[in-house]
Amino acid sequence: MASIPTALHLPRIRSLPPLIRIRFLNAAAPPNLQLDSFSSKLVRLRSFKIRATDDSLDTGDEKNVEERAGIEVEGNGVHPQRIALSLRASINTLHAPFLRLKRSNFGTKYSLGLCIALAAIVVIVVRQLVVRSRSRERQGSVADLVRRGQLRSDRRGISKPLRYDDPFNNPLVKVGKGDSTVEMFGKVYRLAPVILTKEQQSSHQKRRSQVYQWKRPTIFLKEGDDIPPDVDPDRVRWIPANHPFATTVSDIDENLARENVYQKQGAPFRIRVEHEALQRKIEALQNRQKSNKASTDPNGARDFGSPINSKPQEQLETNPSADQHHGQGTAKPDSDEISLTDELRNF
């Protein structure tokens, strides 16, 4: 501890309590510490200085301290015996708490408490960090999931499957031990019974049947149309002129549409019809082409029966310069025929 250097050591107390030693210094020196209990006496004794020093080597209990307490008075003290007594009493009151602390193994407990506090702080900080990191992970936005590679933006809905297998055993839901509580996700909810009776339901139905008179519309007419004679006017829904579907005209035959919906196997109606129409067109074109060939080239008659792979086309592919050399010697395939043939091949 700090000490004040001085040449003259005035009243000096030896064998003070182990932690503190007080020295009376020269009257000229300013006081560093004034103790309330004996300040009035110090006034009479002129001013003196108290210096506290740590004497770690001195060990012993209070009794020994009292026995060993002795006062050396150097200088011009007035009543050294009385001063010593009062000072001893004051010192005893001062150093009692320190003695108690030392007796109860103060240092060990202090360090233990400090360790516990530090450990608690570390636990809290770590927990907060973990919670924050988890909350960051649970963002769940599409961009976040794509950034973390859990979701491919171009394959929504068929990405990583998130399924929990047993919906009937959920640990996050606990029915309370009591009568009417349920704990879900850490929160406790109180259950209250539903009190709607059949009578109340029927009274509500009666009220609504009086308030709302409605028939489902079966016919939709535009403003200005006439109501057909066999139609109930209550079942007509008038379409306003600015309705987005007001101009929609149904070009679907209802019977045909019904058949289409009920069709279970085979090609769909329109696909089949289009296919047949396409085939008829091709056949007609080929017939026309063959008749033209027959009139110009009798050898072309052998190609009947293979309408798609026609010889002129093959000749054209194998000998592209045939046109230039032979002029009209080979029939140039019709562009319609080529496209139709390709479409047919695609089927």
Added chain:
Amino acid sequence: MASSLHPHSLPASFHPLPHLSRSLIPRHSNRKRSTPIVVRSVLQWNRKPELSGETPRVVVVTSGKGGVGKTTTTANIGVSLARYGFSVVAVDADAGLRNLDLLLGLESRVVYTAAEALNGDCRLDQALVRDRRWPSLELLCISRPRSKLSLAFGPKALTWVVDALRSRSSGPPDFVLIDCPAGIDAGFVTAIAPAHEAVLVTTPDITALRDADRVTGLLECDGIRDIKMIVNRVRTDLIRGEDMMSVLDVQEMLGLALLGVIPEDAEVIKSTNRGYPLVLNQPPSMAGLAFEQAAWRLAEQDSMQAVMVEEAPKKRGFFSFFGG
């Protein structure tokens, strides 16, 4: 209102499930209880639901008001029913503004619609989009977003579609869920045409309630008597502060049986954007669990006998500060 609760006035058809009765019926103890409340749990996790009613069950999910969660409800209940093992066909009856394919994440796989099947461009089974996650779930869109279906043709067409599904070679589906467009226009008329029962989705606010009441009246006029409601986007904290109508208030105003109560959940918008239904979330969310319960009741033609009306503060332990 909710204040007029009578704990003993349960419906006469109250039959607590055997596996739940043990924990929910008040025990006889030495200490006398003044008002023992007997409630049936809203949560039934112990067994698979049993399908009741004649198949296919044609259910229209409607509301009147837009934005209350019809499509979300259709998607999640459809997936839940498929997970329960039922075959489901979800029909998006919104001709102009379809969204069900987005919520199911199947938008890139929709090639044909019911309009093409009617037109003869494809067969009906080719227009059905099978979900790869749950193959017992199929999606059918009624038309392309920009195509125009004749207004008068819609109701007949959807009725034929449902009839064709009923008579298909692979067997009729257990459920046909029809996602109804908002409003009471031609789309509504189309969607309700083949339905035998209805699920009315509403939120606990007066605008949705007025539309819901009107739609309920129209459904009843059309002959659909089996109507149950789902109260969506419920916030128990607002109800506790009397800033939102409670579920029992809503029920008292509409007089409909409760199929489910869906709490407000941020996971809904996330799952919508991801194209992954909420009920498939891992870990499950509050709203997902509520949808599963609603699907459970729909399959069994059951209704809720108790609702969660208040959020009680959980007792926190001494070490709760440390996460205990």
